[in-house]
Amino acid sequence: MKALVAVKRVIDYNVKIRVKQDNSGVEKENVKMSMNPFDEIAVEEAIRLKEKNLIDEIVVVSIGSDNVQETIRSALAMGADRGILVKTENELEPLAVAKILKYFVEKEESDITILGKQAIDDDYNQTGQILAGLLNYPQATFASKVIKEDNAMLVTREIDGGLETLKINLPCIITTDLRLNEPRYASLPNIMKAKSKPIDIIELKELNLEITNRLEILEVKAPPERGGSVKMLDNYNELIDVLKNKEGIL
Amino acid sequence: MSCLVIAELENGTPNRPSLATISASLELESTIDLLVFNPDKIDEIKKIKNVKKIYSFKNKIDNLLAEDLVNCLKQIAANYKYIIAPSGTFSKNFIPRLAANLDLQPITDIIKIHDKNTFDRPIYAGNAIATVRSHDKTIMLTVRGTAFQPFAQDGGSAEVELLPDLLEGNHSKFINKEITKSERPELSSAKIIVSGGRGVGSKDNFKIIEELADKLNAAIGASRAAVDAGYISNDYQVGQTGKVVAPELYIAVGISGAIQHLAGMKDSKVIVAINKDEDAPIFQVADYGLVGDLFTTIPEITKEI
Numbered sequence: 001m002k003a004l005v006a007v008k009r010v011i012d013y014n015v016k017i018r019v020k021q022d023n024s025g026v027e028k029e030n031v032k033m034s035m036n037p038f039d040e041i042a043v044e045e046a047i048r049l050k051e052k053n054l055i056d057e058i059v060v061v062s063i064g065s066d067n068v069q070e071t072i073r074s075a076l077a078m079g080a081d082r083g084i085l086v087k088t089e090n091e092l093e094p095l096a097v098a099k100i101l102k103y104f105v106e107k108e109e110s111d112i113t114i115l116g117k118q119a120i121d122d123d124y125n126q127t128g129q130i131l132a133g134l135l136n137y138p139q140a141t142f143a144s145k146v147i148k149e150d151n152a153m154l155v156t157r158e159i160d161g162g163l164e165t166l167k168i169n170l171p172c173i174i175t176t177d178l179r180l181n182e183p184r185y186a187s188l189p190n191i192m193k194a195k196s197k198p199i200d201i202i203e204l205k206e207l208n209l210e211i212t213n214r215l216e217i218l219e220v221k222a223p224p225e226r227g228g229s230v231k232m233l234d235n236y237n238e239l240i241d242v243l244k245n246k247e248g249i250l
Numbered sequence: 251m252s253c254l255v256i257a258e259l260e261n262g263t264p265n266r267p268s269l270a271t272i273s274a275s276l277e278l279e280s281t282i283d284l285l286v287f288n289p290d291k292i293d294e295i296k297k298i299k300n301v302k303k304i305y306s307f308k309n310k311i312d313n314l315l316a317e318d319l320v321n322c323l324k325q326i327a328a329n330y331k332y333i334i335a336p337s338g339t340f341s342k343n344f345i346p347r348l349a350a351n352l353d354l355q356p357i358t359d360i361i362k363i364h365d366k367n368t369f370d371r372p373i374y375a376g377n378a379i380a381t382v383r384s385h386d387k388t389i390m391l392t393v394r395g396t397a398f399q400p401f402a403q404d405g406g407s408a409e410v411e412l413l414p415d416l417l418e419g420n421h422s423k424f425i426n427k428e429i430t431k432s433e434r435p436e437l438s439s440a441k442i443i444v445s446g447g448r449g450v451g452s453k454d455n456f457k458i459i460e461e462l463a464d465k466l467n468a469a470i471g472a473s474r475a476a477v478d479a480g481y482i483s484n485d486y487q488v489g490q491t492g493k494v495v496a497p498e499l500y501i502a503v504g505i506s507g508a509i510q511h512l513a514g515m516k517d518s519k520v521i522v523a524i525n526k527d528e529d530a531p532i533f534q535v536a537d538y539g540l541v542g543d544l545f546t547t548i549p550e551i552t553k554e555i
Contacts (some may be wrong), residue, residue, distance in 0.1 A: 017374045215383065
């Protein structure tokens with residue numbers, strides 16, 4: 001049994017985003033980058049399945065420029081076995097990413113493919129579902145609990161207002177939600193060990209996939225400012241008064 | 251060519267986010283078709299103005315699986331210029347899968363329509379807004395319900411087409427569902443949210459937050475710090491990696507205002523911050539601030555409101 005996990009390198013979630021002056025995107029120069037937090041949860045879940053001897057190998061796939069190797073390396077340090085980097089300088093959309101991942105799910109014959117439910121940069125929340133659609137595999141999105149049962153996975157999902165449990169046959173696609181697990185920190189010995197784990201580097205064009213972006217980003221703006229206008233109140237009576245009489249909310 | 255809106259219902263008729271989605275759709279096309287999964291109140295739904303046709307099923311369908319739904323929808327959807335649904339866990343589960351079948355790239359969470367194929371959507375948890383143009387032949391969208399007014403005009407007389415029952419696939423099976431039985435409104439759709447941070451100090455102290463929330467008929471939220479400290483479970487977490495909310499009133503209690511929290515709540519209409527530290531960054535995004543001890547202030551507010 002094999003698990004494939006897709007990871008994305010994104011701006012660290014604790015960094016305050018700055019929009020570029022020319023409105024072409026957000027500033028990424030000299031900004032701390034990390035693995036997308038939902039993908040860390042995906043890597044952790046694969047490792048837990050491996051620790052239960054339910055799977056034998058964890059392959060981590062990422063897409064991007066050379067420095068994405070760092071992100072793959074941190075997944076290897078957590079406990080994944082090997083990595084694949086698909087090299088491209090272009091920023092790809094979920095449909096394009098899913099087409100690349102489909103290639104590797106099929107090539108590696110992945111039984112359980114795990115992705116974060118969304119990347120915290122573009123916030124699309126699509127890639128896992130598109131991948132499942134392209135492969136015509138069963139899907140369980142926004143997972144908060146994953147149990148293997150015979151040749152299927154029992155997955156509890158976060159839905160509006162509660163939880164739902166599905167049973168999906170293998171091979172399958174799972175996307176992770178926040179509550180699924182708490183990712184481990186890589187220990188120093190494991191970080192050292194990860195340095196000798198293999199990462200295959202493949203140029204995107206070598207895959208001969210038909211990939212075009214369908215969307216055009218015309219501009220990226222900062223959201224309307226709301227800072228600097230706080231009205232400090234002296235006591236709770238004043239607060240109740242403004243909420244009732246000025247804002248008309250209460 | 252026209253527009254198909256896949257609506258979610260509450261007590262048989264389109265819920266608020268779905269009505270907002272109808273408003274957004276009518277900015278794109280003069281009439282729309284609706285798909286609903288419960289025919290019980292279809293006579294009422296028919297009256298919504300500018301709805302031409304309603305697709306439904308013979309009986310109410312609960313526990314829809316994305317796989318089965320997409321298999322049914324892919325034929326119908328191919329005929330439309332737009333396929334639109336309210337943003338939420340329901341649509342996010344099946345819209346991308348449907349897109350894969352039609353070779354389309356959906357745009358999730360639109361908050362503004364510029365023209366027939368150009369839209370604004372938040373990225374980086376709302377810390378930036380991207381203007382995006384689609385070059386797809388069919389444009390698939392999900393709509394942030396808080397960004398559009400709910401559609402409220404009637405006088406329509408839509409025709410109804412009942413679709414054949416969904417075929418159940420062999421590879422996915424619904425097992426069960428636990429809907430949280432809370433008297434409180436849900437975090438992502440609540441009008442008012444009272445949110446607690448590390449300043450609340452303990453799990454027991456969160457009762458203070460709960461009491462105020464109940465008095466206001468509000469949902470409860472929490473910062474990551476409060477969740478990490480174990481005061482409350484993480485399904486209440488508001489923030490970049492938790493839930494992104496935009497209620498009419500957000501009351502932040504004992505929350506310092508880490509970037510990751512602000513990303514999840516700064517689109518709220520009115521933000522009130524109550525904190526004992528007057529330098530807390532939360533005051534920079536708040537509309538109203540109160541410096542004080544939450545353990546005396548909050549119970550007083552609860553009593554007086």
